[in-house]
Amino acid sequence: MANIFPRSSNWLPLKIVLMALVLGTGVSAGMWYYFTPKYTRVGYQPVQPVQFSHKIHAGQLGMDCRYCHSFVEVAAHSNIPTTQVCMNCHAQVQPQNPKLAPVRESWQTGKPIAWTQVHKSPDYVYFNHAAHVNRGVSCVSCHGDVSEMEVVHHEKSHSMDFCLTCHRNPENELRPLAEVTNLKWQATPNEGESVSEAQVRIGTELKKAWNINPPDKNCAGCHR
């Protein structure tokens, strides 16, 4: 009886397996990259209703983060400033600047400005700013150097892995309390020490002195 399948079909199973492997790897790799916060979040830079520049305010003018985000040390949320806070200065400074028209309008009508949210944690995550900035974790650790951003973008991934990396080894991020809102601060190395080694040295000291023990295995630390 003649062969129904040609000889070449002997390789077919192997080809199928190989193809499946290649495809599977491709799909997995694609998922790995495109579906993670590193891809979906980092770089997000929405257009804001007011062309507010953090670079000018926090960078060039050297304003402290807490002038506008005034409740970051007492509340879970870091608040968006009220229109009133803008007008504290801009009633006198550049009162006619057309870029500030939406602010002036809000001030006159009482209708608030709807800023577009850049950093958003899921509903089941209860992040608390006060717990971090009061204990030596700088703004820059999670938000990047905002004082260099003309328009704020999402710099770090804010994935659970991102949080846990620091919760497991907080010494990599801890700094003296006075330097928390100093976005340019770096640990001063001793002789023969790199900056990162100096950070770990200072961070370890602070961790011990302040009894820093962030929840690294306790789900309820962030999920309630």
Added chain:
Amino acid sequence: MKRIVNHPMEEAGGRKYWRSLGQLGDTPEYRGWLEREFPQGASELSGGEVSRRAFLRLMGASSALAGLSLAACRRPEKHLVAFTRGVEWSIPGKALFYATSMPTRKGHTPLIAQTHDGRPTKIEGNPLHAVSGGATGLFEQASILDLYDPDRAREFKHAGKVATAEAFEKAIDAIVGKAGDGAGLAFLLEDSASPTRERLRGLIASKFPKAMWAVYEPLGNTAAAEAAKAAFGAEVLVRPDFSKADVVLSLDCDFLGIDSQTDQARAYAKRRSVDGGNKMNRLYVVENRFTVTGGMADHRLRAQASQVGAVALQLAGEIARLTGDVALNSIVNAAPKTGTQFPADWIKECAADLAGKKGASLVLVGERQRPAVQALGYAINAALGNLGKTLSGAKPFNKPAATIVELAKALGDKAVKTLVIVGSNPAYNAPADIDFAAKAKNAETVVRLGDDEDETAPLATWHAPMAHYLEAWGDGRAADGSYLSVQPMILPLFGGWSEIDLLAKFAALPKPKGAELVQETFTKLSGTKDVATDWPKFLYYGFLTGSAAGAAPLTLNADAVAKLAAEKLSLPAPDAESFEVVLVSDASVDDGRYANNGWVQEFPDPVSKLTWDNAAWISPKSAKKLGLENGDVIEVSVSGAKIEIPVLIVPGSADNSLTIALGYGRTAAGRVGSVAATTERYVFGDDVLSGGFNAYPLATSAEPYIRIGAKVRSVGRSYLLAVTQEHGSLEGRGGDLVREGTLKQYTENPKFSEKFGMDAHIPENRSLYAHPPLNDIHQWGMTVDLNACTGCGVCMVACQAENNIPIVGKRQVIDGREMHWIRADRYFASGPNADGKYDQDMDEPEMVSQPMMCQHCENAPCETVCPVNATVHSEDGLNVMAYNRCIGTRYCANNCPFKVRRFNFFDYNERQLTELRKWNLISDRGMEDTLKMSKNPNVTVRMRGVMEKCTFCVQRVQEAKIATKANGRDSANVRIPADSFTSACAQVCPTGAIVFGDIANPESAVAKIRTGPRAYELLKYLNLSTRVLYLTRLRNPNPRMPGAETAAAYSQPKHHGPHGADAKKGGAH
């Protein structure tokens, strides 16, 4: 692999703890509840819901849709909207707390309201005020949901058509302009303790001297007022002082349950304690059905409510003999003779005990008893020398007002042209004999200010929405007479007016706002010279210091009591054929005013565990005689009035006595509380009605509470009742769950209960699993003192409010799907008869309550079976749930020996109760906007398919931790100060039975209590190391009393001592 535990068998001939007659008889239905974590079929999509095939079809469709929608998948844009101008005190995301108070039928409760970004979300008691002491009752907790009730009256209406507030205001002005001297003007209001309202009443009376001012409360205290007036010659409020009472006798007074006030329950529990050198009090109760108070009693006598007067008289005779009190003797002689004799030795010993504690005893007669019986109670107290000691008097809050009977007469005579109804719902709850609704039609104009467009709304020419107490300014007096503020937390959601807003219009005050009205009252009452300082202080603390009413002297007018007793102390002999009907206020909906509140509707009655309905409670013997089973509908007729209602067999009820809670059978309460319109379909088990049965038709103005001579007849159909008493039944013998003993046992050996149940047999523990490290400096734990717990269940609703727990509806409760994280298990306890058998027609069991929540086992069985590590142990000893990780296998609930895990079968938060049984794709979703506002933002609103359970209020734990760290900044001390916060259930507990805190901190209260002699673990033989410990309950029986030897008598295992052989064999036996 799942470990199969052979739970120990109940020892033959011992005392049994049982939840239902089904358990006592070990019926298959009960075994179903016991052996499964959910009842048979609860996890199936059964009945009209959706079949498996339809489910697969729908799943296919929904995944196809998901594929289509993926193309439109992009990041949702969210906005952050800050205030334009900063608001004083407001910090986004931080809660604010304001002092306020809630008006109730019995005076205002001092409260602290928690608001999140302007939304009130949780109510707590005001810890600075003695009446609250930080605790509240059920209705205060549930009032948050009333505020956000989407069915509240939303519109101003004229003749049923929507009108504007301005038009309403104009109409009021016109009425005021035409009213002349007030002839033809009548007001009908609810009882109130507001001095501002009373002040406005004075203004209205001077402007309209002929206007009628009527006050009506269906469950008011008119009988009590009449009794006090007769006994003491003046209008006086009589208040008991439990702190000085060594022996208490309650004659049909549920002072820990429906007649309770928070401070009284606390004072009682304090004297119940055996700690701190207190001498434990003793409680005798005479009642016709089990109440929370009866459950706490050391000695309980079952008697028909209509016979309580006869018991009181027999007791009075005995006390007159013992004390030689001439006045009491003359009253007893003046009273008609009773033919019935109650157990003479019971009454003799009770009287002897009371008489032995002159000046430190207390006899309380329930408000539902006739004035003559209550006055007789005062006379007994006078003979016992209690007046001015354990009973004190105070001036009543308000001047007497006209009654609804007088108003109905005036309406009938067409003497009322304009009727103003504020709050009250007379079309539903007025006594049947006055036919109020028909007579009200004689009035030309009816103005109504009401919370809901309820049964009374159709009578109204003008209907205006009434502001909730959290929306309006006001004031009031607490039960002790002290002056309290009512502050608005939020602008009226539906533009409602408050009571004082409307009355101020009638007093023709120029465009007032509530605040000015209250401030004026405050200035007058406090006599302050410095309003600018004292007013904010008053608002800050919520009360005026030193404003509690002074004690008024109580001098018994024996002649008046004798006269009242001679004329009015009716003592009908019990009749074996007819029934008495006792109408009581409901533990859930009170007189019906809270009927549209899902939290209270789903709250199981503390004794019967009935949800969503009322029923006629009947004793097992009477039910047997009539051939009735639970849910069988009967017709009750009393002198012409008839209602149909299902029966519920409740052990401990008096024979030939029906107890029916008022407040149900509402027809226009709203979507939650109204009786559903269809009445036939439930017969086929297809649809389930709820809303209960209206018993007001049985009440008359002369006999509002106790009717005798009722005829009962089965109508031959039955009604489905949602009773939770068997839900979450636990394995294990009595002694492994509930432990109790007597004061004598405790005095002889404080650790007497240490080896109860299986604890005497436990072999050395070995666990296959690693013990969690538990290396945090805080270790959370809880104790529940069964000696203080009355079983009132307010913890259940406090937990519901704090933790965003949804209601599930009656049908789902029947299927055992209720979501309460904490439940109050109620056990009856009884010993065997002489023949060693347990009586199925149980007459006189004892009652024990046990709050049950996640025990936070250190060796938690739930954790080892979770395939995705969604439930794990934290370092501080919490058994935590990561909702976002849970995939809903329900293995954990299956393996929980306490059955405290709850599964969200349908999207209870996102779907209305009427939508639950629809297919997923066609059901309406989404929460009402107002209900969204009621949620606690610090707790996840769980979705369907997720397991949930008590978290020990982990949001409060985390908040305290974060606050300590954030405030400490560079400090190394991160320990939370001892007892600086507590869980919602512990905070609300009126008797302080629940204590929560850090057991690793030796200064905390819970750490001290845990090491006490009465502390024990539930089901210790399972080696769970629970973080919740219970404290043995104690009773203090009178040793001379008949039956004292069986009170709380836990039968000790017959063989005792170490079990060398057994221990080596290991395993359970």
